[in-house]
Amino acid sequence: xxxxxxxxxxxxxxxxxxxxxxxxxxxxxxxxxxxxxxxxxxxxxxxxxxxxxxxxxxxxxxxxxxxxxxxxxxxxxxxxxxxxxxxxxxxxxxxxxxxxxxxxxxxxxxxxxxxxxxxxxxxxxxxxxxxxxxxxxxxxxxxxxxxxxxxxxxxxxxxxxxxxxxxxxxxxxxxxxxxxxxxxxxxxxxxxxxxxxxxxxxxxxxxxxxxxxxxxxxxxxxxxxxxxxxxxxxxxxxxxxxxxxxxxxxxxxxxxxxxxxxxxxxxxxxxxxxxxxxxxxxxxxxxxxxxxxxxxxxxxxxxxxxxxxxxx
Amino acid sequence: xxxxxxxxxxxxxxxxxxxxxxxxxxxxxxxxxxxxxxxxxxxxxxxxxxxxxxxxxxxxxxxxxxxxxxxxxxxxxxxxxxxxxxxxxxxxxxxxxxxxxxxxxxxxxxxxxxxxxxxxxxxxxxxxxxxxxxxxxxxxxxxxxxxxxxxxxxxxxxxxxxxxxxxxxxxxxxxxxxxxxxxxxxxxxxxxxxxxxxxxxxxxxxxxxxxxxxxxxxxxxxxxxxxxxxxxxxxxxxxxxxxxxxxxxxxxxxxxxxxxxxxxxxxxxxxxxxxxxxxxxxxxxxxxxxxxxxxxxxxxxxxxxxxxxxxxx
Amino acid sequence: xxxxxxxxxxxxxxxxxxxxxxxxxxxxxxxxxxxxxxxxxxxxxxxxxxxxxxxxxxxxxxxxxxxxxxxxxxxxxxxxxxxxxxxxxxxxxxxxxxxxxxxxxxxxxxxxxxxxxxxxxxxxxxxxxxxxxxxxxxxxxxxxxxxxxxxxxxxxxxxxxxxxxxxxxxxxxxxxxxxxxxxxxxxxxxxxxxxxxxxxxxxxxxxxxxxxxxxxxxxxxxxxxxxxxxxxxxxxxxxxxxxxxxxxxxxxxxxxxxxxxxxxxxxxxxxxxxxxxxxxxxxxxxxxxxxxxxxxxxxxxxxxxxxxxxxxxxxxxxxxxxxxxxxxxxxxxxxxxxxxxxxxx
Numbered sequence: 001x002x003x004x005x006x007x008x009x010x011x012x013x014x015x016x017x018x019x020x021x022x023x024x025x026x027x028x029x030x031x032x033x034x035x036x037x038x039x040x041x042x043x044x045x046x047x048x049x050x051x052x053x054x055x056x057x058x059x060x061x062x063x064x065x066x067x068x069x070x071x072x073x074x075x076x077x078x079x080x081x082x083x084x085x086x087x088x089x090x091x092x093x094x095x096x097x098x099x100x101x102x103x104x105x106x107x108x109x110x111x112x113x114x115x116x117x118x119x120x121x122x123x124x125x126x127x128x129x130x131x132x133x134x135x136x137x138x139x140x141x142x143x144x145x146x147x148x149x150x151x152x153x154x155x156x157x158x159x160x161x162x163x164x165x166x167x168x169x170x171x172x173x174x175x176x177x178x179x180x181x182x183x184x185x186x187x188x189x190x191x192x193x194x195x196x197x198x199x200x201x202x203x204x205x206x207x208x209x210x211x212x213x214x215x216x217x218x219x220x221x222x223x224x225x226x227x228x229x230x231x232x233x234x235x236x237x238x239x240x241x242x243x244x245x246x247x248x249x250x251x252x253x254x255x256x257x258x259x260x261x262x263x264x265x266x267x268x269x270x271x272x273x274x275x276x277x278x279x280x281x282x283x284x285x286x287x288x289x290x291x292x293x294x295x296x297x298x299x300x301x302x303x304x305x306x307x308x309x310x311x312x
Numbered sequence: 313x314x315x316x317x318x319x320x321x322x323x324x325x326x327x328x329x330x331x332x333x334x335x336x337x338x339x340x341x342x343x344x345x346x347x348x349x350x351x352x353x354x355x356x357x358x359x360x361x362x363x364x365x366x367x368x369x370x371x372x373x374x375x376x377x378x379x380x381x382x383x384x385x386x387x388x389x390x391x392x393x394x395x396x397x398x399x400x401x402x403x404x405x406x407x408x409x410x411x412x413x414x415x416x417x418x419x420x421x422x423x424x425x426x427x428x429x430x431x432x433x434x435x436x437x438x439x440x441x442x443x444x445x446x447x448x449x450x451x452x453x454x455x456x457x458x459x460x461x462x463x464x465x466x467x468x469x470x471x472x473x474x475x476x477x478x479x480x481x482x483x484x485x486x487x488x489x490x491x492x493x494x495x496x497x498x499x500x501x502x503x504x505x506x507x508x509x510x511x512x513x514x515x516x517x518x519x520x521x522x523x524x525x526x527x528x529x530x531x532x533x534x535x536x537x538x539x540x541x542x543x544x545x546x547x548x549x550x551x552x553x554x555x556x557x558x559x560x561x562x563x564x565x566x567x568x569x570x571x572x573x574x575x576x577x578x579x580x581x582x583x584x585x586x587x588x589x590x591x592x593x594x595x596x597x598x599x600x601x602x603x604x605x606x607x608x609x610x611x612x613x614x615x616x617x618x619x620x621x622x623x624x625x
Numbered sequence: 626x627x628x629x630x631x632x633x634x635x636x637x638x639x640x641x642x643x644x645x646x647x648x649x650x651x652x653x654x655x656x657x658x659x660x661x662x663x664x665x666x667x668x669x670x671x672x673x674x675x676x677x678x679x680x681x682x683x684x685x686x687x688x689x690x691x692x693x694x695x696x697x698x699x700x701x702x703x704x705x706x707x708x709x710x711x712x713x714x715x716x717x718x719x720x721x722x723x724x725x726x727x728x729x730x731x732x733x734x735x736x737x738x739x740x741x742x743x744x745x746x747x748x749x750x751x752x753x754x755x756x757x758x759x760x761x762x763x764x765x766x767x768x769x770x771x772x773x774x775x776x777x778x779x780x781x782x783x784x785x786x787x788x789x790x791x792x793x794x795x796x797x798x799x800x801x802x803x804x805x806x807x808x809x810x811x812x813x814x815x816x817x818x819x820x821x822x823x824x825x826x827x828x829x830x831x832x833x834x835x836x837x838x839x840x841x842x843x844x845x846x847x848x849x850x851x852x853x854x855x856x857x858x859x860x861x862x863x864x865x866x867x868x869x870x871x872x873x874x875x876x877x878x879x880x881x882x883x884x885x886x887x888x889x890x891x892x893x894x895x896x897x898x899x900x901x902x903x904x905x906x907x908x909x910x911x912x913x914x915x916x917x918x919x920x921x922x923x924x925x926x927x928x929x930x931x932x933x934x935x936x937x938x939x940x941x942x943x944x945x946x947x948x949x950x951x952x953x954x955x956x957x958x959x960x961x962x963x964x965x966x967x968x969x970x
Contacts, residue, residue, distance in 0.1 A: 015925040016950045155327050157600045159559045160593050163581055167589065168338050244458055251460050252562055252578045271464060271567060278468055285461040292456040518729040524682055526743040526794065527716035530708070540733050616778040617732055 040229075043305040050301020053294035060291055064114060067107030074104065076259055086279060093283045097273060105261055106283050112262040114291070116177060117243040121235050123181040128188025129231065135189065136196030137219070143193070150186045158183045162245070163254060171257050176249065180242055188234060195227045229306035236299035240292040247288050263288045320608055324601045331597045336381060339586045340374055381590075391591030396583050402591035405576055412482065413565070413572035417557045419492035424499030429546070431500065432507025433539065439512060447504060454501020459560050463494035463567045480569045491568045495560045499553060506549060510542040517541070544615045551600075551607040558596055629801055629834055630656040630679070630698050630719075636691035637671075637678050644907045648674045648688075650858035656802060661828065661835040663849035663866075665842055665881065669903055671858040672838045676804045679703065679836075680719055681711055698802075717747035720795035724807040726787035730779035737763070737775025740794050747798045762793040766823060785816035792823065799831055806838045821848055843885045846870065851939070854878050857903050857914035864940035874942040876919045879957055913945065921946060921954050 044050060068074070078098045087094040093102035135146040153161075165179035199205055199222070208218055247264030249255030251271075256262040263284045270280035372380075384390040391402035435447035470490060471479030478487050514520065515538060523537045561574030569575075573592065580588035637649040649671040656662050664672045677683050679696055681703060696703040698718065706714070720743075723729040731739055740762050741755035750758065756775065763771035766789040779787055788808060795803055805824060809817035825848055828835050839845060845852060846866065853863035854877060862875040873879055883897035901918040904910050913919070916926040925945050934947035946954055 012950075015928070016923050016945070016948065016952060018952060018954075019922050019924060152327055152330060155324075155601050155604060156331055157555045157558055157596055159555070159562070160596055164335060164338055164589075164593065167581060167584075168341065240456070247458055248460070248559070248563060251458075252566060253582055254578070267460060267464075271460070274464055274467060275472055278472070281464055285458075285464065289457045289461060292458075293452065296452065296456055518723055518725060519731040521682060522721075522723060522729045522739075522791070522794065523731065523742075525680060525715050525721040527712045527714070527746050528742065529712060529746075536734070537731055541731070544733070615733065617780045 040305045044301055047301040047304065050298050050305075053297035053301070056290065057294040057298065060110065060287065060294070061114065064107045064110035067110075068104045074101075076100065086277075094277070094279050096269065096280055097277075102266075102280065102283060105266060106263070106287055109261045109263045109266050109284065110287055110291075112173070112256060112260060113243050113246055113264070113288070116173070116180070116246045116262070117239040120177055120180045120184070120242040121238040123177070124184045124238060125188055125231060125235055127181065127185040129192050129227075131185065132189035132192025133196060133219075133223075136193035136200070137223075139197075146189070147193075150189060153183065153186050159245075159248075162249065166249075166254055171254065173256060173260065176246065176255055180245055184238070184242075188231075188238075191230060191234060192227055195230055196223055199223055199226055233299060233303045233306060236295055236302055240295035240299075243288065243291060243295075316612075317605070317609060320605050324605055327601055328594075328598055332382070332385070332594055333378075335590055335593050335597075336378055337374070339590050340377065385594075391594070392587045394580075394585055394588050396580075396585040396588070402588055405588065406573065406591070406595060409571060409573045409576050412570060413561050413574055416488055416491045416495060416564070416570065416572065417561060419488060420495035420499065420557060420560075423492060423496040424503055427496070428500040428503025429507050431504040432509075433511055433542075435504065436508040436511025436515070436542075437534070444508075447508065451501045451505045451508075454497050455505070457497070459494055459498055460563045460567060462497045463491075463564055466490050466494050467567070482570050487568075487570070491564050491570055494567075495557065495564045498556060498560065502549070502553070502556075503546065507542065507546055510545050511538060514538050514542045544611070547607060547611050547614050550610070551604040554600060554603045558600070627658045628655045629658045630696070632675075632679070633695040633697070635675065635678060635694045635696065637674050637683065637694070638689050638691060640687045640689065641907070646907045647909055648858055648906060649678065650906075650909065652855070652858070652860055654853055654860065654863065656834050656836060658801070659828075659832045659834055660850040661825075661837055661848055663837045663839065663845035663852045664855060665839060665845060665852055666855035667840050667881075667899075667903065669906075670855045671906075672840075672855050673806055675855070676721070676806050676836060676838050679802075679804060680715055680721055681706065682715075682721070713747070716743045716795075716800070717798040718800050719802045719804065720798070720800045721804040721806065722788070722791050722795050722808045725811045726784055726791050727811065729791055730782075730787055732779055734778075735776055736779055736782065736790050739779075740775070740790070740797050743794060743797045759793070759797070762797050763790070765796075765827070766790070766793045768793075784812055785819065788812060788816075788820050789823065792820075792827070796827060796831065796833070800833060802834045802836065803828070804836045804838070807840070808837075809844060810839070810841075817844070824848070841885075842881050854881065857909065858906055859914065859943070861915065861944070862942040864936070864942075868937065868940045872936070872940070873956070874936060874940075874947065875915075875944045876921050876946070877915045880918075883957060913943075923951065 078100060080098075087102075093106060096102055096105065131146055131150075135143040161183045162179040165182065166175055169175040169178065205218060205222060208222065213221075243263075246255055246262060247267065250262050250264030251268040253268065256265045258265070266284035267281055267288070270277070270284065273280055381392065384392065389403070391406070394400040394402060394405070431447050431450065435444040438444050467479040467490065470477040477490055479490060481487055520533070520537055523533055528537065558574070561572060562578050563574075564570070565572040565575035566578060573595075576588070577592045577596075579585075580592065632655065633653050635649055635652045636647070639646040639648055652671070652675055654662070664675065666672050674683065674688075678690055678694075681690075683690070690704055694704050698714070701710075703711070703714070730736065737756055737759040740759035741750075741752070744750050744755040744758050745752070748755070748758075760771045760775050763775055768774050768786055768789055774782070774786075779790070782790060792808075803824075808824065809820050812820060821844060824835065824837075827833070837845060837849060842852075849866050851863065851865050852869040853860050854869070854875065855861065856877050862869070862873070862878050864872075869878060870882070873882060880897070880899040884899060899918060904914050904917065910916065910927070912925075912927040912929055913922075913931050916922045919926065923945055925948075931943045931945045931947075933941045933943045935941050936947075945951055
């Protein structure tokens with residue numbers, strides 16, 4: 001209550017005329033209205049770490065696609081005269097114990113690893129959305145049955161199912177994708193179901209219902225856009241998980257089989273030569289780690305950008 | 313609470329039974345057993361093959377074999393014999409190898425809990441400071457660098473460069489150090505990450521303010537009010553985490569040439585030693601399923617709110 | 626009456642990404658022994674920040690109690706106190722009840738233990754004595770089956786009972802000041818009255834001074850001795866309860882009074898609601914903060930901060946309408962019910 005009158009202000013009768021607040025627009029919204037996705041993009045862009053991770057990912061992907069053409073070496077060509085060559089100007093990443101160019105092999109291996117990561121993610125997300133959506137939207141008995149199945153699958157160690165399926169179907173890239181996806185959709189299904197159950201309770205869905213909106217309108221106009229954010233985040237975290245699992249399985253010899261190769265398989269071969277040629281292990285490991293890192297950092301950035309609670 | 317536990321155990325037994333059955337039929341439907349002409353069979357005389365099949369009951373119909381397997385498993389706890397190593401039973405393998413795996417796994421879990429929780433707590437209480445940032449880098453590395461990379465790195469640094477620790481084999485405590493550290497790396501990061509988040513969310517709770525307004529000392533505030541509540545969500549991580557320890561042991565035991573169950577399991581899969589795969593799969597599943605129940609019970613002890621609500625369901 | 630707490634020129638800022646948010650901008654007031662002082666204002670006006678600042682419960686950073694702020698309690702400046710001194714003060718001399726009883730009790734600790742904790746710290750009691758005392762406290766706040774209840778966890782309590790337990794925690798050590806921050810906002814209307822009655826009764830019994838922070842003038846009418854109205858981090862009007870209800874001077878106080886629903890409203894017109902939102906305190910206005918929403922806004926209001934005008938020795942208002950040059954403004958009609966200004970309750 002210590003309002004000192006600013007002496008520079010001259011007090012006169014003029015100043016004491018009531019103006020009122022009628023023409024003062026107290027509730028004016030100053031912020032320019034932008035859509036949700038514009039806002040997400042703006043926030044993602046301002047996150048330097050996430051953008052850096054996305055760029056790194058782009059570089060790795062481009063390298064995997066075009067790398068073998070730049071190096072000029074075929075990934076499976078054996079050169080008995082150039083075994084275990086350390087990295088130099090001709091062989092950028094050196095050669096392996098059969099004289100194959102490691103740079104080309106890392107790029108080709110990366111293709112397999114990244115493709116497996118992406119393909120598995122898409123299959124997993126599709127199954128997950130479908131089953132989670134059905135369970136959440138219809139509820140009741142269908143929901144109960146589906147949730148029990150999910151519970152049983154969830155209570156078996158995931159890696160063991162993958163290994164069993166590979167024993168049954170043999171080893172190869174398709175079997176691997178099948179095995180990886182069959183165990184992984186449950187988390188997504190749970191997530192989608194939870195989101196839909198939560199949304200179903202929301203007032204705006206009730207309002208739509210009472211206005212006579214058709215189920216398809218509710219699903220496409222409200223449920224999917226609202227679940228989309230969560231799913232995109234889930235996807236960015238799923239890709240590195242699959243890459244990791246593929247690498248893991250290939251490393252113990254249960255994943256990709258020669259002559260095909262992947263980062264995990266490359267690391268497994270190089271592991272035996274660790275004592276003498278550590279560079280052979282270094283490059284595939286570096287690429288796995290960098291890819292996982294950039295996916296995770298990008299996922300964190302997307303998560304922050306998509307969180308409506310953080311919107312300002 | 314008791315009813316809840318019994319119900320969970322009932323479910324667990326049912327799940328175990330389903331897993332046993334599924335695994336059994338899956339494995340026996342694989343075309344070509346190890347003794348078939350495509351595999352070992354081509355090196356053996358026909359009589360030997362026949363004798364082998366009779367001994368293992370492989371000549372009987374599948375359903376009979378299943379019955380025999382179940383009977384032996386339930387009555388005698390016998391998983392059968394290895395198909396590859398003559399005279400080696402699955403039970404003997406478990407008895408010999410399980411302790412090895414348990415030592416490494418147990419040490420890894422202890423390291424994870426101590427380092428991970430400590431890191432999470434320190435980072436959570438020092439949010440935004442340098443120590444928090446260091447912890448976040450460790451977390452990101454732990455999650456992004458696969459365990460086999462960590463293991464190789466450790467081998468290279470401690471074995472090849474400095475030569476202070478054995479990098480292969482099994483024997484005394486020294487041999488367990490590197491495998492345990494390699495196995496715990498992911499867990500440190502994971503526990504650290506979740507503990508930090510948990511501490512941060514508890515610190516912001518109203519009841520912490522209430523405690524402060526009571527004049528509780530800082531140590532008591534951290535231990536009795538913050539940590540007591542922050543540990544609750546961490547308990548639920550234990551169950552799923554055991555799976556990572558199992559899976560990690562597959563790779564770590566291989567890299568460090570540790571004669572544990574994980575290495576045996578991978579080898580039996582690679583060698584198509586089906587009875588061994590079957591037995592170990594069941595063992596892993598049962599361990600996992602019952603560890604989930606243990607976590608549920610633990611959760612009920614840690615969180616008083618669960619004791620009532622879950623029992624009603 | 627003895628002044629027990631005196632706040633002088635309290636200024637509190639929060640350092641946010643957007644800049645320095647000046648939540649409390651130079652607030653001065655005092656609390657007398659055993660009286661009830663109500664601090665009224667809408668959300669974001671700085672009333673909760675003020676009350677938390679008295680106990681130094683604001684997290685630093687992001688908050689900062691500015692240089693020159695003084696909070697005198699028994700001749701000691703709380704602002705300069707060390708953590709150790711503060712601990713002795715909190716809970717034993719000054720305690721606090723929070724808004725949401727659902728979240729302000731520790732879910733993993735038995736209720737009795739939570740009450741006993743303060744007693745063990747400040748009264749040096751052992752576990753058993755403190756627990757017995759906690760049971761007595763639960764009886765005092767009228768929780769039936771106190772002994773059994775003391776051994777239960779907060780989730781087994783209803784909302785109203787939890788707030789009673791909170792009151793028991795706050796009053797366990799018989800403090801000289803109780804700060805109640807919106808103690809009834811999160812509760813059902815029927816429970817609200819019970820809790821207010823309980824606070825009033827215990828205050829009389831124990832002789833505690835109460836600072837009641839609320840946004841609801843209806844709640845304070847029959848509880849408070851004095852009322853101060855806050856807006857945008859400043860006190861705009863203060864006076865005894867009668868003065869505020871029967872002779873309000875500030876347009877913001879009028880707006881608050883007009884928005885209290887009452888049965889006696891003759892014309893069934895719509896309930897008055899104040900338009901607009903309080904100003905952004907990252908860049909507070911130079912003039913009167915209420916000017917943009919004020920029906921009686923004058924040019925001067927936008928240009929300079931009004932100073933405090935004393936109406937009586939207890940009644941003060943900061944408004945340019947009190948200036949001799951200002952036009953005479955009548956109190957809005959709705960506040961005049963049956964020839965008398967809207968009365969308490």
